[in-house]
Amino acid sequence: MTSPASSPVPARRAPRGDRNFGLLTAAAIITNLGTSGALIAAAFAVLESGGDAGDVGLVAAARTAPLVLFLLIGGAVADRIPRHRVMVAANALNCVSQAVFAWLVLTGSAELWHMMVLTALCGTGQAFFGPASEGMLMSSVDGEHAARAFALFRMAMHGAAIGGAALGGAMIAAMDPGWVLAVDAAAFAVAGLLRAFLDVSHIPGRAAGGGLLSDLRDGWREVAGRPWLWAIVLQFSVVVAVVGAAEAVYGPLVARDQLGGARPWGLALAAFGVGTLGGALLMIRWRPRRLLLAGTLCVFPLALPSAGLAIPLPVTGLCAVMFVTGVAIEVFGVSWMTALHQEIPEEKLSRVSAYDWFGSVAMVPLATAAAGPVESLVGRSAALWGCAGLIVLVTAGVLLVPDVRNLTRRGTVKGIGAPAAAPESADAESPVGRLG
Structure with missing residues (x-):
């Protein structure tokens, strides 16, 4: 019997992988543009409300704690129900929490505990979104396209993050940080809408399991x-x-x-x-x-x-x-x-x-x-x-x-369930694929 460590897994081919790749990439660019600026805005919102460096650290920790707490549960949920639904639900949670955060900052009524709770909700959304997103991305490309697709996707994300940080910094210098948070909320709404149109027909149905x-x-x-x-x-x-x-x-x-x-x-x-x-x-x-x-x-x-x-x-x-x-x-x-x-x-x-x-x-x-x-x-x-x-x-x-x-x-495999092909050469090129 072959051990789990050595058993080959056939490459996966998404019938509409190019469409999914485009939707996933566009949504990732939009959310990274918003979130990179929002992280800066949240810190300045704490300081402008009278907080100090310790308060900024508390708000940052409030985001990390639920991320650690719920990550494993998020991964199990994303393998149990359609991943795009998990992604859309997480985007909706982040949209609402950031919109409330923005409103409190813009009206001057934000208190430290408000910001910690709302930031914790963002971290919770990320805990469910991250595993679902990565699984969706990987299931949307085949072996021939995967590496180049992942590289393109990561390049788009990094470029958006750099641009978002620069744009967010410029916006904070010119206006209230609450407006940057409001832009982030809108970005989550648009990205969630795009992700709702992902095609999951190529993903096999889940067999009934024994629980979470x-x-x-x-x-x-x-x-x-x-x-x-x-x-x-x-x-x-x-x-x-x-x-x-x-x-x-x-x-x-x-x-x-x-x-x-x-x-x-x-x-x-x-x-x-x-x-x-x-x-x-x-x-x-x-x-x-x-x-x-x-x-x-x-x-x-x-x-x-x-x-x-x-x-x-x-x-x-x-x-x-x-x-x-x-x-x-x-x-x-x-x-x-x-x-x-x-x-x-x-x-x-x-x-x-x-x-x-x-x-x-x-x-x-x-x-x-x-x-x-x-x-x-x-x-x-x-x-x-x-x-x-x-x-x-x-x-x-x-x-x-x-x-x-x-x-x-390993080499390219066309179709789910086909045997693995011989290894490719180290310098072989593949057509552009997709990472989600």
């Missing part, structure tokens, strides 16, 4: 039975937490104390954003045969920003490091999504995605909370070198897993 807990256990068995999967999820539980602490806590402090203020750090973050666009563009053309080996090797550069801040590098050097890091993380991201698309059964995509997301976000609050005490204990430079060392250590450890080194891209 049974679905969660089934998803866990899928993760635990694949060494490459759980190893990388564990790796990124450390990597994302460490990068979050370095860039959210130490980066602004180094910029303030040693680089001349907020502007250099803003330039470095912009360089990272440009790097992600470059990495996505690279992955449209490059198709590494050993997906996870190529992706994991590109995690090592994520240690560079922490090391650059520890030195610290001058602004030009830091921007160069952040650009390289942006390129590298996109190589990993596209390779990782392609591996999940290739190896995970369609009916379990959202549950596996939820465990992946959970691993990535669960330790972030702990790491950011510990950043200050660790700096007091060992010093900022030592803490940053420690961040870089942890990234290198866990990434080297993942390379010891044979499946990470050896999992290869």
Whole structure:
């Protein structure tokens, strides 16, 4: 009998994949344009209502807590009922919560507890939306198109996020942050409407299951039975937490104390954003045969920003490091999504995605909370070198897993249920596909 870790999963072909791809991409661009500006607006809304940095942190934590709490449930729900319905319902929740947030800010009646509750509702919506969205995206492309589609989708999302942050910042400088929140609410409404028209006729019907807990256990068995999967999820539980602490806590402090203020750090973050666009563009053309080996090797550069801040590098050097890091993380991201698309059964995509997301976000609050005490204990430079060392250590450890080194891209398969074709060459090109 073939083990879960090695059993091939046929590639999936969506009869209307191009239509779904277009709808998913358009909706993602719209929501990223709105949300990137809204995150900035929420912080300024807290400050303009009389709050301090601690209050901004409380509002941010209010968004993260339900995300961690409900992610696994969201993944199970998205594999149980049509995913586009989950996405639309989550968009509706986010639309209403942001609209109320905007109204309270614009009328000057927003209190801290209002903002925390409304932000928590946004986090809850994201917990259900994320796994459903990723599952919908992966079920809408076939093996031949997947990698290039994922790269195009991620490039569109990153471009929208960069543009949204710039637009949001400009709007906040010119008007009340409540208007930026109102734009975000409208963006969720439009995106939800687009997602309501997704075609799910190509997705097989779900067999009656044993309940939500049974679905969660089934998803866990899928993760635990694949060494490459759980190893990388564990790796990124450390990597994302460490990068979050370095860039959210130490980066602004180094910029303030040693680089001349907020502007250099803003330039470095912009360089990272440009790097992600470059990495996505690279992955449209490059198709590494050993997906996870190529992706994991590109995690090592994520240690560079922490090391650059520890030195610290001058602004030009830091921007160069952040650009390289942006390129590298996109190589990993596209390779990782392609591996999940290739190896995970369609009916379990959202549950596996939820465990992946959970691993990535669960330790972030702990790491950011510990950043200050660790700096007091060992010093900022030592803490940053420690961040870089942890990234290198866990990434080297993942390379010891044979499946990470050896999992290869398989050939194109037309139609659900067909046998897998022979592996493609490393530099083969494929037509444009779609990621949702």
